[in-house]
Amino acid sequence: MTPDLDVLIVGAGVAGLYQIYQTKKMGLRVKCLETAPKIGGTWYWNRYPGARFDSESWTYGYSFSKDLLEEWDWTEDFAPQTETEKYLNFVADKFDLKSSIEFNTQVSSAKYNEEHDFWEIRSTDGKCFTSRFFVPAVGILSAAVMPNIPGVETYKGISYHTHKWPQKDVDLSGKKVGIIGTGATAVQIIPEISKVVDHLTVFQRTPNWCTPLHNKKISPERMREIKGNYDEILELCRQTPGCYIHSTDPRAALEVSERERLEFWEKLYGEPGFGIWQGNFKDVLTDRKANALMSDFLAGKIRERVKDPVVAERLIPKCHGFGTRRVPQESGYYEAFNKDNVELVDINEDPLKEINENGVRTENNQFDFDILIYATGFDAITGAFERIHIEGLEGKLLKDLWSDGPVTYLGVLVKDFPNMFICMGPHSGLGNYTRTAEYSVEWVSELIEYAIQEDKKKVETTDEGMDEWTDHVLSLGVGLLANEVGSWMTGVNRNLETKQKPKIMRYSGGHPAYREFCDKVKAEGYRNVVFNP
Numbered sequence: 001m002t003p004d005l006d007v008l009i010v011g012a013g014v015a016g017l018y019q020i021y022q023t024k025k026m027g028l029r030v031k032c033l034e035t036a037p038k039i040g041g042t043w044y045w046n047r048y049p050g051a052r053f054d055s056e057s058w059t060y061g062y063s064f065s066k067d068l069l070e071e072w073d074w075t076e077d078f079a080p081q082t083e084t085e086k087y088l089n090f091v092a093d094k095f096d097l098k099s100s101i102e103f104n105t106q107v108s109s110a111k112y113n114e115e116h117d118f119w120e121i122r123s124t125d126g127k128c129f130t131s132r133f134f135v136p137a138v139g140i141l142s143a144a145v146m147p148n149i150p151g152v153e154t155y156k157g158i159s160y161h162t163h164k165w166p167q168k169d170v171d172l173s174g175k176k177v178g179i180i181g182t183g184a185t186a187v188q189i190i191p192e193i194s195k196v197v198d199h200l201t202v203f204q205r206t207p208n209w210c211t212p213l214h215n216k217k218i219s220p221e222r223m224r225e226i227k228g229n230y231d232e233i234l235e236l237c238r239q240t241p242g243c244y245i246h247s248t249d250p251r252a253a254l255e256v257s258e259r260e261r262l263e264f265w266e267k268l269y270g271e272p273g274f275g276i277w278q279g280n281f282k283d284v285l286t287d288r289k290a291n292a293l294m295s296d297f298l299a300g301k302i303r304e305r306v307k308d309p310v311v312a313e314r315l316i317p318k319c320h321g322f323g324t325r326r327v328p329q330e331s332g333y334y335e336a337f338n339k340d341n342v343e344l345v346d347i348n349e350d351p352l353k354e355i356n357e358n359g360v361r362t363e364n365n366q367f368d369f370d371i372l373i374y375a376t377g378f379d380a381i382t383g384a385f386e387r388i389h390i391e392g393l394e395g396k397l398l399k400d401l402w403s404d405g406p407v408t409y410l411g412v413l414v415k416d417f418p419n420m421f422i423c424m425g426p427h428s429g430l431g432n433y434t435r436t437a438e439y440s441v442e443w444v445s446e447l448i449e450y451a452i453q454e455d456k457k458k459v460e461t462t463d464e465g466m467d468e469w470t471d472h473v474l475s476l477g478v479g480l481l482a483n484e485v486g487s488w489m490t491g492v493n494r495n496l497e498t499k500q501k502p503k504i505m506r507y508s509g510g511h512p513a514y515r516e517f518c519d520k521v522k523a524e525g526y527r528n529v530v531f532n533p
C-alpha cells in the first residue's frame with residue numbers, strides 16, 4: 001500500500017514553512033497541516049498589543065534566498081508582530097507554499113503503521129493522511145497553558161490568553177483590566193495597554209530581570225546598508241552561540257576592575273537587544289558571584305526607574321539571578337508602574353485565592369474587571385509534541401518515553417519512531433529561531449533525500465545514538481545556572497502537575513558546535529542512524 005504523501009509536516013510556522021519549501025524543491029509530495037486558518041505559527045497566534053521581536057529583525061529573516069533578502073524591507077530593528085506576519089505571508093506567496101497547507105486542521109494523533117511502513121496522521125475533524133515521512137514542526141512555545149487557579153471558568157467578563165488574542169481589534173480604552181503573569185509576554189503588553197486602559201492590575205508571582213529593548217525605526221538608507229551587509233551579518237550569526245549578533249565577552253566579570261565591570265554593564269544596558277544577556281562577561285551565567293554582581297547592577301536600575309520604593313522592591317527578583325530565566329526585553333515596562341492607573345499585586349504577599357464571576361479574589365481583596373488577560377505562558381519545549389498522540393513501534397508513545405525528560409538523537413530522531421524527524425524540538429540546536437530552524441530543516445531534508453535516493457524505507461536511530469546524544473546534552477548543561485532554576489527553559493510549568501522539576505531541555509553547547517556535530521554525523525554516513533533495520 002502506497003502512502004498518500006512523501007512528507008507530512010505539522011505546523012506552518014517559521015520552521016514548517018521552510019520545510020515545505022525544501023520538500024517541494026526535492027519534487028516530493030508534501031502536505032502541511034496547520035491548526036490556524038492562516039500561516040505564521042507563533043507570529044499568527046501571539047497578536048496581543050506590544051507583541052514584537054526581541055531578536056534584530058534583520059537577523060531573523062530567512063537567508064536561503066538572495067532575492068528574498070533583497071526584496072524585503074524591515075521597518076524597525078525589532079519588528080512588531082503585524083510586520084512579521086506580513087513577512088511570512090510574503091515568503092509563503094513568493095514561493096507558493098500555501099497551496100501545500102491544509103488550514104484549520106488540528107492534528108490529534110500520528111501512528112506508525114508497521115505493516116505498510118508509513119505514518120497515519122489524524123486530525124480532530126476525522127481526516128486521515130498517510131505519509132512515508134512525518135515532520136512535526138510544532139514549535140517549542142505553542143502549547144498555551146491557562147492558570148490552575150480555582151474558578152477560572154466562572155469569570156463572566158471578557159478574558160483572553162495572550163496566545164489566543166483575537167483577530168479583531170480589542171477595545172481596551174477606559175476598561176478595568178487585570179493581567180496574570182509577568183513573563184516576556186506580559187512585559188510587552190503591560191506598558192502598551194497601560195496607555196489606554198482606565199486601570200490595570202498586574203498579578204505577579206515571580207518578577208523577572210528585564211532589560212531595555214531600545215527599538216528604533218529603520219530608515220530606507222539604513223535598510224539599504226543592511227542589505228549590502230547581509231553576508232557579514234549572517235556570517236556573524238553563524239559564529240555566535242545563539243545565532244544572534246551578540247557573543248560572549250571573553251573577559252570574566254570577576255577578573256576586571258569594578259570600574260571596568262560597571263562601565264561595560266552600563267554600555268550593555270544602553271544598547272539594543274540581547275547583548276546584555278548573550279554578550280555579557282563569560283562568567284555571568286555560570287559563576288554565582290559574577291551573576292550576583294550583575295543582578296545587583298540591574299536591581300539598581302529598577303530602583304532608579306521605579307519611583308515607589310516598595311513597588312521597586314517587588315519588581316526585583318529575589319529567587320533567581322539575571323539571565324537564569326529567559327530575559328524579557330522591555331520598552332517602558334518599569335515606568336508603567338509609575339503611572340497612577342497601574343497597580344502591582346504581589347501574590348506572594350496577598351495570595352491569589354480564586355477567579356470568580358467578577359474578577360480575582362486574593363486573600364485581602366476582591367478585584368473586579370471588564371477584561372482579564374492570562375499571560376500565563378506555555379507547556380514549553382515538549383508540550384506541543386505531547387498534545388499529539390504520537391505512537392511508534394509496538395504501541396510505544398512519545399509522551400511516555402519523554403516522561404522523565406526528552407531523549408532523542410540530535411534532537412531530531414527518536415528510536416522506535418521511524419521516519420519521524422523532529423524539526424526544532426527538545427535537545428536540538430535552538431537560538432535565534434529562523435537561523436537555527438533553517439539548519440534543522442536542511443539537515444532533515446538531506447536525510448530525507450538520502451533515504452529516498454538509497455531506497456531506504458525506514459530510517460531510525462539506535463539506543464546507543466540516543467544515549468550518546470542525551471548524555472552529551474546533559475553534560476553540556478552542567479554548571480549553567482539557568483538549569484537549576486524553574487522556568488519554561490527547564491520545562492517547568494507550575495500549572496501542570498507533571499512539570500514541576502527543572503530538567504535539561506535545551507542543548508547548550510552553542511549552535512556552531514551543534515552544527516559541527518550534526519555535519520560530522522552526516523559525513524560519517526549518518527552515524528547512529530539505521531536504515532531498514
Ligand code: NAP
Pocket residue numbers: 051052053054055141146147148149180181182183184185186188203204205206326375376377378488494495
Ligand atoms: P512565561 O515566561 O512562562 O510567563 C508566564 C507568567 O505567568 C509567569 O510570570 C508566571 O509566573 C505566570 N503564571 C503562570 N501561571 C500562573 C498562576 N497559576 N498564577 C500566577 N501566575 C502565573 O510565558 P510568556 O511570558 O508567554 O513567555 C514565554 C516565552 O515566549 C518567553 O520567555 C520568550 O521566549 C517567548 N516570547 C518571545 C517574545 C519575543 O520574541 N518577542 C515575546 C513574548 C514571549 P511564574 O514565573 O511564577 O511561574
